[in-house]
Amino acid sequence: MNAFPMGSSIMIFVRHWQRRTLGALSLQATILAAAFATVGPANAVDSGAASQADLQAKIGYCQDCHGSSAQGYRGYLPIPRLAGQQPGYLENQLRAFIEHRRTNNIMFNVAHTLSPAMISGLAAHFRGLHPEPLGGAPRELVAAGENIFQNGVPDANIAACAACHGPQATGTGQIPRLAGQLYPYVIKELVNWGKERGQNPTIPDTSAIMSPVAHSLTKSQIEAVAAYVSYLK
Amino acid sequence: MEARQLKSSAHGATTRIAQLGFALLLSFGIGVAHAQDTHAASVTAKDVQAKLAYCEVCHGVSAQGFRGYYPIPRLAGQQPQYLENQLQAFVERRRTNNIMFNVGHVLSPAMITALVTDFHELNPKPLGGAPRDLVPAGKKIFDEGIPASNVPACSACHGPDAKGNGPFPRLAGQLNDYMIDKLVNWTKERGQNPASPDTSAVMAPIAHSLTKPQIEAVAAYLSYLE
Numbered sequence: 076m077n078a079f080p081m082g083s084s085i086m087i088f089v090r091h092w093q094r095r096t097l098g099a100l101s102l103q104a105t106i107l108a109a110a111f112a113t114v115g116p117a118n119a120v121d122s123g124a125a126s127q128a129d130l131q132a133k134i135g136y137c138q139d140c141h142g143s144s145a146q147g148y149r150g151y152l153p154i155p156r157l158a159g160q161q162p163g164y165l166e167n168q169l170r171a172f173i174e175h176r177r178t179n180n181i182m183f184n185v186a187h188t189l190s191p192a193m194i195s196g197l198a199a200h201f202r203g204l205h206p207e208p209l210g211g212a213p214r215e216l217v218a219a220g221e222n223i224f225q226n227g228v229p230d231a232n233i234a235a236c237a238a239c240h241g242p243q244a245t246g247t248g249q250i251p252r253l254a255g256q257l258y259p260y261v262i263k264e265l266v267n268w269g270k271e272r273g274q275n276p277t278i279p280d281t282s283a284i285m286s287p288v289a290h291s292l293t294k295s296q297i298e299a300v301a302a303y304v305s306y307l308k
Numbered sequence: 309m310e311a312r313q314l315k316s317s318a319h320g321a322t323t324r325i326a327q328l329g330f331a332l333l334l335s336f337g338i339g340v341a342h343a344q345d346t347h348a349a350s351v352t353a354k355d356v357q358a359k360l361a362y363c364e365v366c367h368g369v370s371a372q373g374f375r376g377y378y379p380i381p382r383l384a385g386q387q388p389q390y391l392e393n394q395l396q397a398f399v400e401r402r403r404t405n406n407i408m409f410n411v412g413h414v415l416s417p418a419m420i421t422a423l424v425t426d427f428h429e430l431n432p433k434p435l436g437g438a439p440r441d442l443v444p445a446g447k448k449i450f451d452e453g454i455p456a457s458n459v460p461a462c463s464a465c466h467g468p469d470a471k472g473n474g475p476f477p478r479l480a481g482q483l484n485d486y487m488i489d490k491l492v493n494w495t496k497e498r499g500q501n502p503a504s505p506d507t508s509a510v511m512a513p514i515a516h517s518l519t520k521p522q523i524e525a526v527a528a529y530l531s532y533l534e
Contacts, residue, residue: 227407229414232362235407239366239376247377287361 125192133193134200137185144206146255153260158206162198164251167281169194176275176282205308212258212302220303223296233291236300239284244304249281254307261301265289351418359419360426363411370432372481379486384430390477391424393507402501402508438484438528446529449522459517462526465510470533475507480533487527491515 137157142148147156157165171177172186189197225242227235239250246252253261264271268289272282292300363383368374373382383391397403398412415423450470453461465476472478479487490497494515498508518526 225406226410229410232358234362234365235410238378238380238407239374241377245377248375250376284365288365 125190125196130193130196130200133189133197137197137201142206142209145201145204146206147209147257147260149209149211149257149259153257153263155260156209156256157201158204159245159255160198160201160252161246161248161250162195162202163248164246165198165201166194167249169198171272171280171282174275174278176278176280177272178274179271206255208255208306208308209257210306212305213298214302214306216299216302217306219296220299220301223292223300224303228291228296231291233296234288244307253304256301256304258301258305261304262297265292265297265301266294351416351422356419356422356426359415359423363423363427368435371427371430372432373435373483373486375435375437375483375485379483379489381486382435382482383427384432385471385481386424386427386478387472387474387476388421388424388428389474390472391427392420393475395420397498397506397508400501400504402504402506403498404500405497434481434532434534435483436532438531439524440528440532442525442528443532444529445522446525446527449518449526450529454517454522457517459514459522470530479530482527482530484524484527484531487530488523491518491523491527492520 138145140148140150140154141157142154145157147158148154168177169182169186169189172179172182175183223233224236224240224244227233227238236244236253240246240253244252244254266289268282269286273280273286364371366374366376366380367383368380371383373384374380394403395408395412395415398405398408401409449459450462450466451468453459453464462479463470466472466479467476470478470480492515494508495512499506499512
């Protein structure tokens with residue numbers, strides 16, 4: 076499945092979500108359609124416009140914080156692994172920082188200077204990296220985390236993570252890879268989901284899909300599932 | 309349609325009256341469907357709403373289907389009897405799907421009835437995304453079959469508009485990639501419990517006789533039907 080139908084299906088999903096929760100606002104749907112249309116597949120026609128030297132320089136800059144092989148890094152905050160990440164997800168997140176759909180001042184400043192060609196080049200580069208996971212999570216939580224990831228918690232109406240993120244947590248399209256992601260980063264994102272993602276009311280986005288899931292998980296369930304995915308290669 | 313409107317109101321959780329109205333309507337519906345089921349009253353409108361929201365995380369809001377890691381099928385407008393049979397099939401391991409086994413085995417009969425009724429009433433637009441150029445060939449296969457290779461017309465059982473009937477599923481608006489996946493893997497996924505043979509056997513020779521391009525064509529055609 077390529078990135079494009081993935082994007083359009085999510086777009087329709089979000090449109091229905093809008094219709095049901097916010098009411099149909101055709102202007103929002105139009106903006107959203109435009110946003111997804113510009114994301115598109117990683118091999119955009121203008122990807123040749125970023126020179127190799129510029130791309131390498133920018134990769135070096137990214138890896139200052141995201142780790143030498145983009146395997147993630149524990150700075151003052153946990154800084155996520157980008158290695159092996161889905162290009163569709165990375166491109167959408169960079170755009171989300173720019174559009175203030177996802178609030179992060181540092182990443183806003185990083186992203187808003189990137190050309191579309193540079194974004195495609197970076198996303199393709201990170202996709203091709205496969206360093207070992209950084210590790211560091213409590214091993215004793217892994218088994219419980221695996222159970223939640225693969226099976227969900229049906230009694231608590233928590234869907235199996237694997238249904239969308241895949242049985243190996245590799246993600247697809249705009250659905251992110253979670254395999255090898257930093258334990259404290261995954262926890263921080265899930266705990267703060269509704270405060271950090273989907274923050275621009277004029278541009279509702281795909282982060283809405285995760286809202287009920289993040290909300291339903293307890294802190295200890297989040298820790299378990301974060302420990303499990305952090306060790307996946 | 310009235311039930312949908314009431315449900316939407318309850319979704320907003322703005323008025324107790326709307327919620328009460330929905331609860332009454334729902335319990336009446338369940339009472340009719342399961343007149344002899346003593347557990348029928350055990351499902352509350354609140355529980356049903358929570359379960360629907362859970363289903364829709366993967367199956368898409370309005371249950372129009374969703375492309376997650378796998379193509380996740382449209383449930384909107386589906387035949388209640390087909391949905392009930394499939395949920396049962398997951399639980400009895402007649403149909404192998406670990407995620408849906410876990411989902412299915414905690415559902416009470418009353419909950420299943422409430423869910424399948426809700427999904428049957430939904431009517432969102434198809435998700436789309438299939439190659440349009442395959443549609444005419446797919447329509448021909450669906451309407452007429454392929455007599456030369458002993459493939460019967462799909463419409464004979466699924467109906468001329470592909471809305472299905474009873475145990476025969478609705479295919480109209482179903483995700484094309486989902487249908488391709490099902491038809492290609494039919495006998496590896498369905499009818500897997502030898503102790504409990506089921507109606508999936510009816511489709512086995514048809515799925516086997518269709519070529520991959522024929523499957524893709526018929527899936528493309530169906531995916532655009534409203």
